[in-house]
């Protein structure tokens with residue numbers, strides 16, 4: 272346990288270190304298991320019951336050899352056959368009673384211990400998952416989601432084995448072993464001293480080898496996590512994989528990772544197997560030695576046959592306890608590796624910190640019908656992984672309530688980064704980001720984000736019904752409100768036409784909807800959320816003109832009465848924007864209306880010519896207007 276402090280101090284406190292913690296283990300003890308204590312603490316009552324039944328079961332086991340001795344020494348001595356029969360029945364009755372007690376106590380112990388294992392694992396899983404969900408995007412840049420999933424399943428399962436079985440096996444065998452030891456010392460000190468000598472020779476190497484098992488355990492869990500990470504990455508990108516006919520390549524990449532996990536697991540198993548062989552043969556040796564000594568003593572008339580029988584059972588109990596304990600030690604070390612890793616995830620601190628004393632945003636009612644104001648003041652920001660390149664380079668922008676501002680610029684200009692700043696996914700290194708005049712760092716994250724509706728470029732559809740999908744941003748909304756939002760987003764028609772209408776299950780990632788339908792569903796979600804600021808990242812993929820019109824109408828509805836920042840890829844959008852901000856390499860190059868920028872901004876002219884003209888879905892009248900303006 273001495274190393275638990277080491278484990279805590281090495282527990283990763285920043286997100287980057289989580290990803291780097293793939294290396295070998297830092298401490299080689301069961302110390303990290305101490306981190307499970309807070310998870311066990313709420314269930315003190317259950318633990319007490321488990322321990323009670325565990326001790327009772329161990330005592331019943333220890334009572335067995337005593338009853339056996341009584342049977343051999345007393346049950347068989349009566350000379351009268353009738354009396355002997357009666358005595359025998361009594362002794363067998365006593366043995367049976369011990370057996371029944373053992374059965375009942377063991378069942379109760381099993382129930383409580385397994386309950387604890389399941390409970391603690393479920394709590395741990397939920398705690399780690401909930402914690403991971405609070406991490407900023409920086410965490411997910413460095414930690415693969417498949418790896419987190421593997422931690423949540425494979426590592427917690429190891430912990431479950433320990434809490435739900437190994438710990439109780441360990442405790443039971445400790446109690447039984449100590450009991451057998453005490454009884455042996457009490458009844459047969461000479462044999463005892465010898466057995467103990469042999470056992471020491473067994474335990475020491477087992478402990479030493481066990482350390483290596485733990486290192487290998489963590490390594491094999493890590494390799495397993497690698498395989499899971501590959502699978503989860505590929506499974507969500509199946510169309511890309513299949514269109515590149517990369518199935519065989521991806522299958523090989525996974526099987527290579529699985530193979531590495533296998534090799535590491537086998538190395539661990541080899542070490543463990545050698546340990547098992549050693550432990551079993553050595554403890555067997557100890558047992559036989561005890562038996563040999565005892566037989567001699569009986570022959571010399573020093574002890575009774577019953578005494579020998581009792582001694583043998585005690586020695587069996589003692590040696591098997593030691594053997595089990597060595598096994599359990601291996602399990603504990605394995606689980607320590609898994610716990611260490613889970614605790615690293617739990618210790619990861621998001622660099623986007625909640626303010627200690629959050630300031631309230633101005634009441635929402637005041638914004639109703641006009642939207643929020645947002646400001647970026649001299650914002651300098653680089654992504655944590657790219658400290659040399661400023662993604663936003665001294666950007667200042669004031670957006671008034673109700674205004675629609677389009678962001679345009681070449682790829683990598685920093686348009687999405689502006690959104691990330693407003694949502695406070697990252698904090699700027701310099702400058703200020705204000706929402707309704709309040710610096711975003713001083714507002715509770717939940718409050719800030721509740722005021723922002725986001726329609727991302729790739730509409731995310733969850734694997735649930737259409738109704739629940741729209742309700743995602745405001746779970747308490749009534750069905751009627753959902754229908755109204757869907758109508759406003761031009762989604763009501765196609766949703767009602769689905770086999771089960773709004774109750775239709777949309778499949779994983781909405782694969783049953785077309786691109787335009789997915790967008791409208793995402794817009795309905797934003798409309799229902801009814802936030803004063805709308806961040807809209809227009810989809811770049813072209814839609815057919817009918818679908819495009821529907822999406823544009825939906826967007827117009829979503830923008831009504833709100834402040835809107837839109838990353839624009841469509842001509843219709845820039846034409847209708849109040850102002851257009853032209854970004855390049857993290858700087859604002861120019862701000863103006865479409866007509867003004869066409870007049871004076873060379874970059875905008877290039878963008879307009881290349882980007883908007885080629886947008887297939889631009890309605891013909893608008894395209895004509897632009898051509899006229901451009902020419």
Ligand SMILES: Nc1ncnc2c1ncn2[C@@H]1O[C@H](COP(=O)(O)OP(=O)(O)OP(=O)(O)O)[C@@H](O)[C@H]1O
Nearest residue numbers: 412654656657662681682683684685686687688689
């Ligand atoms: N998570 C990230 N980590 C590191 N660098 C990033 C990250 N996201 C974006 N960048 C970099 O920051 C710069 C601005 O990116 P941003 O995504 O804001 O551009 P954009 O204008 O939205 O581009 P696009 O139109 O292609 O989406 C780019 O150089 C990009 O490579």
